[in-house]
Amino acid sequence: MGAMSDDADDRPIVTEIVDGVGVLTLSRPRKINAVTVEMLGLIDAALDGWQHDPAVTAVVLRGAGERGFCAGGDITQIHRNGTTDPRRSVDMWRREYRGALRLSRFPKPVVSLMDGLAMGAGVGLGGHVALRVVTERSAVGMPETLIGLTPDAGGSYLLSRAPGELGTHLALTGRAMTGADAIATGFADVMLASSDLDRVIPALTAGGVPAVRSLAVDPPPAPLLSAAGWIDDAYRGDDARAIVARLRRLGSEGVADAGGAADDIEAASPTSVVLTLHAQRRARRLPDLEAVLGQELALVSALAASHDLVEGIRARVIDKDRSPRWSPPTLDEVDVEGIVDSIDWDTRL
Known part of the structure; x- marks a missing residue:
């Protein structure tokens, strides 16, 4: 990970070129590198320069500090915007999503080091590039239903394409994945030992992406895959209430984690759960990330x-009281048809 240990508010993005590799470091370690609008602009500017610079052959994205790659977007700012000028959040999201799409199409190899936390906007930055690296310390996820939002930044694209109903389970509960889970679900490509991350840039310089892949270790068993049977059973269909009922039944039959999943879904915003389920089903049919x-x-x-x-x-x-007062407060009270019909599902980026 990055060498910096203190927040540098005047330099929330640190860029350098090391032996032909453009290195972009998210540098707000005390905030686990939560992304701001300013940071998105600085990332874009760095990519502008490197895209046409013949001295740069590849790009590495990493986070400063030991806690994580990126904990997500700056949601305290989103909270302020929600009570003052919500359009500012929409503008930020549009810029963030266009940035994720740009990274997915960047003409030079981009390698993301999703060590530690990689949540929400962290998946947007690191989850759509040429080579996505996790470690034994990684925790990757899209916890948006827990704050009244839905998986975004391309997270719903990855979730909708995970095997079986694993993505639906993750989307509705907001649970995090291990590094092994992230590989199994298509959120990541390889696992490296966290102690080997400093070898990535020399490997890229010497032999490109294949040389980085050669550093990979075999991931441990993915916990999610061992639960795939009951997850696939519980999460079928388009009715969130029926999903929770099946999870409760499985819990009563001895599948303890199914009962915990039901608890997680019922703790999330009911409106977000309904919209997220519909979005997951629809995303499966959409042609591409854009x-x-x-x-x-x-x-x-x-x-x-x-x-x-x-x-x-x-x-x-x-x-931080963890006692949100949702409106409506339960899934039974959500006007599913009205909520779904209120969205312009064919919006273009």
Whole structure:
């Protein structure tokens, strides 16, 4: 990971060229490198320069500090925007999603080092590039339903293409994956020992992406795969209430984690759960990342000023009482048809 240990608010993005590799370091370690609008602009500017620089043959994305690659977006700012000017959040999301798409199409190999936490916007930055690296310390996820949002930054694209119903389980519960899980679900490509991350840049210089792949270690068994049977059974269909009921039944039959999953879903925003389930099913049918990012923009635009987003961030991040007062408070009270019909699902990025 990055060598910096202190936040450098005047340099939240640090860029350098090392032996032909453009190295971009997210540098807000005390905030686990949470992404701001300013940082998105600096990332874009760095890519502008490196794209046409013949001295740069590849790019590495990494996070400063020991806690993680990127904990997500700056949701305290999203909370402020939700009560003052929600359009600022929408503008930020649009820029973030276009950045994720750009990284997925960048003409030079991009390697992301998703060591430690890689959540939300961290998946947007690191989850769509040429080579996605996790370690034994990685925790990768899309926890948006827990704050009244839905998986975004291309996260719903990856979730919708995970094997079976694993992505649905992760999307609705907001649970994090291990590095091995991330590889099994298509969020990552290889696992490296965290102690070997300093070898990535020399490997890229010497032999490109194949040389980095040669550093990989065999991941341990993925916990999610051992649960795939009951997950596939429980999460079928398009009715969130029926999914929770099946999870409760499985829990009563001795599948303890199924009961825990039901608890997680019922702790999330009911509106977010309904929209997320519909979005997952629809994303499976969309042709590519760009189309899914457009759908995600429609969803977050609709939720930018919503009660549940402001309340969810308050409960989890501002006051930290973990007791959000959702509106409506339960899945039974959600007007599913009305909520789904309120979204412009064919929004373009």
